[in-house]
Amino acid sequence: MNGAHDMGGMHGFGPINPEPDEPVFHAEWEKRVFALTVATGFGGEWNIDMVRFARESTDPAIYLRSTYYEKWLLGLQRLLIERGHLSEDEIARRMARIAAEQAAGGQR
């Protein structure tokens, strides 16, 4: 599949800028996305090729501006929906509920 992920040889991305003494994860949510992906995927429900394909199926414009674990998150969500484990609606409702809980918590 030839898409935005097929980056070998592309020009214009600029310098690499390695980060000295980089931590393994940069935020708590990255850890959760990593673990969720590994825990669900490697149980045999899907394999690495399917995970990769799901990530690569992300809209190219979104793919290019997403950070690494954002790509994982979108890929995981796509697989969970495709496989019928979750629906978009269900995810949206749960997000709204968590946001409401957080807002209520923040006002106290």
Add this chain to the structure above:
Amino acid sequence: MAHDHHHHHDDDHDHSALPDTLLRTKALESLLTEKGLVDPRALDELIDTYEHRVGPRNGARVVARAWVDPQFKAKLLADGTEAIKQFGFDGRQGKDMVVVENTPRVHNMVVCTLCSCYPWPVLGLPPVWYKSSPYRARAVIDPRGVLAEFGVTLPGTVEVKVWDSTAEVRYLVLPMRPAGSEKLSEEQLAELVTRDSMIGTGVALAPGAAA
């Protein structure tokens, strides 16, 4: 004046998350836990493993062994997966390992142009730059330029070989043993082996340079 600026992530080094990302992550974990598809304790365990227990120190032990034990080195180059398994480093994202040796004539460097394939059992999770667009794009078209950015300048007589990882095959570079390290023990040698030297964007430290 409040400016509702959700900035976008053109930069691979920008780790600030949009509220949507945080909420979506929480929602997925909450729903998957509720449905019994994941166990939060198993998630914590996975995070702990890759944050604290698996990392480039594993690979450094393999490299140091190869430097002191010619028989092991031969085995490592012939069947990386089996040789590395002796250390108990195997499994997830490292089931098929190929070890490539740097020599005075050949310098090897590893990339995954399509994504982020990386030998987890020996190096842990890849750094951000390895997964970044600039590295993935440039490693295969301008490897010497990339090496220069990492402070590595090779004579023109040294051939640079770039290995593009796949979902199946993961590469580990066996860096050259540094000069002046003849008297060091295997443990001391392992201290000279950096993560980048095993990706091929660095070389092993000179004795005395190790922190």
